[in-house]
Amino acid sequence: MPPLNRTRIVAAAIDLIEREGADAVSMRRIAADLEVGVMSLYNHVPNKSALLDAVSETILSEVEFTDDPAAPWTDRVRMQARAFRQIAHSHPRSTMVVVSRQLKSAAGMLPVERALSTLREAGFGEREAVQIFRVFIAYVIGSLLREVGVTPTFAPVHGAIRADDVDAELFPQIGALAPHLSECDHEAEFDFGLDLLIEAIAGRLAQRTT
Amino acid sequence: MPPLNRTRIVAAAIDLIEREGADAVSMRRIAADLEVGVMSLYNHVPNKSALLDAVSETILSEVEFTDDPAAPWTDRVRMQARAFRQIAHSHPRSTMVVVSRQLKSAAGMLPVERALSTLREAGFGEREAVQIFRVFIAYVIGSLLREVGVTPTFAPVHGAIRADDVDAELFPQIGALAPHLSECDHEAEFDFGLDLLIEAIAGRLAQRTT
DNA sequence: CTCCCGTACGTACGCTGTACGTCTCGACAG
DNA sequence: CTGTCGAGACGTACAGCGTACGTACGGGAG
Incomplete structure (x- = not known):
């Protein structure tokens, strides 16, 4: 030993x-x-809290943020977001631990630095870059938590919702959409929203430069 | 007593x-x-877990979801998202409890029903409505968690980041943007991303009906 | 009046994080 | 070789946790 x-x-x-x-x-x-x-x-x-910080840091530093500075910024942010989502695959049950601890260390700040630098290079202003960064963070973290089942509220998966279980009078939509609500291709759902966001951001950029 | x-x-x-x-x-x-x-x-x-469920349910049922079916769907989803965000104001430290418990009760499913019905009436298909719903949920929950400080990682507020604290060599962007990173008008940030999402969704809808 | 049941409560068990004191063992000075 | 010292492993102990179980009481039903 x-x-x-x-x-x-x-x-x-x-x-x-x-x-x-x-x-x-x-x-x-x-x-x-x-x-x-x-x-x-x-x-x-030193204590349990520090141990959990170390857990978070270790997992975070395993994420492969391969960034190609030559690629279009849209592809770059997409890749960064996807890399982050890998945490949910490599360490699903640790995801909440990683996400809920603030790390002042390099492992915690590197992804932030990369994202901000990508947005700045894309042509966004200082304040704008931070705002956009925050939008992406919110979406990515919200998606991760749904995927690992930490926030099951309003995101019932697992066939937990069956059409028969819900009162068709009170919740007609939930009843009707139960098949779609109870199954979830996490990767597809994540990319769907991610592309939506990137597209919206790109629209803002194009509109501003004209 | x-x-x-x-x-x-x-x-x-x-x-x-x-x-x-x-x-x-x-x-x-x-x-x-x-x-x-x-x-x-x-x-x-019956037990502590059930008590926390009751806490979640109570707070959720206090949220005022005033919905005007006559309004444009863009305004309706904006209002619903903002109503949900009210939780972070009325019960900030309970937000994580509310968000992390799955409720099968009416209080938990009513917001879902409303959102889905709004999207369906806007003209989205079944699968589409569910996808869009999930995107909004992810964004809203991610934003709430940042606002109440449950996921401080990558969202340093509070002046926790000072320009002097960060290594300008390793993290030039974080250093340069520290002023913007350390202050956050949560309502403005929330609306910024919300409008971005709504705009993107509206674009999809318009493009499809043409 | 008697009975009974719902409510309030005390005790107890196994679990938690961790402060503190002790013991052992390898390295090095004389 | 011997004495010393520091670091790491460990046992004990304490306050707090959720809750199973047994008990006591007080008011309504028969």
Whole structure:
């Protein structure tokens, strides 16, 4: 058994989250998985919150942000958004952890820097770039949370909604659209909204330069 | 002191969340606020999870969805989205609770029904209406979470980012745009993205009917 | 009056994060 | 070789959590 260290602890935490969900994470549980005393963890991690920060940072730094500065800005932002969505695939149950922690570290700020720089190079003004950036962030995070089921409200998937279950009098639309509501191709849905946003932004840019 | 009942318990829970945040919520704490034994709560609420569902439902049912079926669909969806955002104003610290619980009840499904019906009446197809609905939900929820600070990652507000704090070599854009990043008129930002989305959707509709 | 049931409540169990003290072991100074 | 020291592993302990269970009381039904 290799010596205990921060990296092994973080890896065990991620593994535990993916196996049993974020609620299952406890210092005792992680220690047990590592076959180690609980308090030994505290020699390498100051507290649970810092451990979750490290989890977030690790996952974030695994995302492959391949950016081609020569490509059109529309393709670049699309690629960046898609890269971010990869988190939901590579670490689905950790997504909420990643998204809900502010990281002041390089791993957390690099995606921001890239996005802003892309928008600036596309020709948007300072204030404009930040606004557009925020719109994309909101959409991407909202989409991720729906995909991993953290915000099931108003996004029922899983056949949780059956046409028979809903009162056709009160909710005729939900009843009628139940087949479409209960199935969701996350990638297609994500791209649909993403293209919509990019198209709208491109429209603004074109209209302003004329 | 009036007799204990479900309504009073839910009200106490909401009050506690708004005063001290969702993490401060515990059955013992709520019971103490009501000057009542902990286990007395369980005569009116089956468990903590159900209590939080009730909290979500209560807040949701307070949202005023004034919908004018005669108005253009663009105005209607804008109004619905803004109404939803009111949650962040009326119960900021409860927002995450509301958004993260799936409600099968009428209070949870009514907004969905309204949105879908608006989109259908605007002329969108079944599948299309659901897709567009999902895009709006993602954007609205993402925006709410940023506004209430649940997803501070990539959305640093509060002057948390100062131009001096960031390495100008590694993050030139973040440094240059720090003034804009550190201040955020949530309502204006929300409307900016909302109008962008509505405009894009309207474009799709116009293009298809021609 | 008696019975009964809903409500309030105390106790208890297993879980949580983590502060603190102890013990062991490898490295290095003399 | 021996004495010392620091770092890491670990046990114990405490306050707090959700809630299962048993008990006591008070008012309406028969």
